[in-house]
Amino acid sequence: GENVEQHPSTLSVQEGDSAVIKCTYSDSASNYFPWYKQELGKRPQLIIDIRSNVGEKKDQRIAVTLNKTAKHFSLHITETQPEDSAVYFCAASNLDRDDKIIFGKGTRLHILP
Amino acid sequence: DADVTQTPRNRITKTGKRIMLECSQTKGHDRMYWYRQDPGLGLRLIYYSFDVKDINKGEISDGYSVSRQAQAKFSLSLESAIPNQTALYFCATSQPYGSDSYNEQFFGPGTRLTVL
Numbered sequence: 001g002e003n004v005e006q007h008p009s010t011l012s013v014q015e016g017d018s019a020v021i022k023c024t025y026s027d028s029a030s031n032y033f034p035w036y037k038q039e040l041g042k043r044p045q046l047i048i049d050i051r052s053n054v055g056e057k058k059d060q061r062i063a064v065t066l067n068k069t070a071k072h073f074s075l076h077i078t079e080t081q082p083e084d085s086a087v088y089f090c091a092a093s094n095l096d097r098d099d100k101i102i103f104g105k106g107t108r109l110h111i112l113p
Numbered sequence: 114d115a116d117v118t119q120t121p122r123n124r125i126t127k128t129g130k131r132i133m134l135e136c137s138q139t140k141g142h143d144r145m146y147w148y149r150q151d152p153g154l155g156l157r158l159i160y161y162s163f164d165v166k167d168i169n170k171g172e173i174s175d176g177y178s179v180s181r182q183a184q185a186k187f188s189l190s191l192e193s194a195i196p197n198q199t200a201l202y203f204c205a206t207s208q209p210y211g212s213d214s215y216n217e218q219f220f221g222p223g224t225r226l227t228v229l
Binding site: 101 | 146148153154155156157158161169171172203216217218220221222223
């Protein structure tokens with residue numbers, strides 16, 4: 001089955017700097033890669049996703065890149081702000097198999113003042 | 114607003130007790146899931162159900178059972194709770210591929226379970 005590895009487990013960046021979180025997946029048939037954000041004490045929520053027919057997707061300060069050959073994808077947050085402090089989860093799924101989503105273990109992002 | 118709710122929100126119990134966690138949704142979604150969250154281990158899938166008559170095991174189903182009572186209700190049971198089942202439990206819903214917001218997981222607020 002699919003296995004998703006996520007790094008780093010903890011990341012601290014100065015406010016205003018960029019943050020990058022990286023994930024790798026094992027199943028080359030996976031074609032859908034969402035990212036979820038979980039603020040302290042809250043439920044996880046989808047922030048951005050990408051399908052395998054696209055190499056990059058942006059939404060304001062966040063972007064996700066996908067390298068299908070290397071089977072890895074990354075979340076980029078630019079101009080970080082205090083409200084970006086949270087746990088971020090990457091995930092992978094195969095839409096064609098109508099399959100469940102497998103999550104990575106999460107990255108705790110701290111934005112330092 | 115359509116939502117996913119969980120009861121109870123917090124529960125402390127003793128080893129060997131039977132516990133049921135309940136999940137209800139008003140989103141009209143067919144698919145429902147139970148996840149367990151432990152520090153450093155992410156979100157691990159326990160069971161999932163793609164419709165009322167469909168129940169599937171996830172990554173870590175041992176020690177758990179589920180019941181899909183209706184489209185809107187999906188319950189998780191711990192038949193004989195043990196301390197290593199202490200965790201934060203999330204219910205989630207989604208729509209199938211081809212629908213709006215396909216595959217997006219809509220999570221409930223979570224149930225914090227402590228087994229002493």
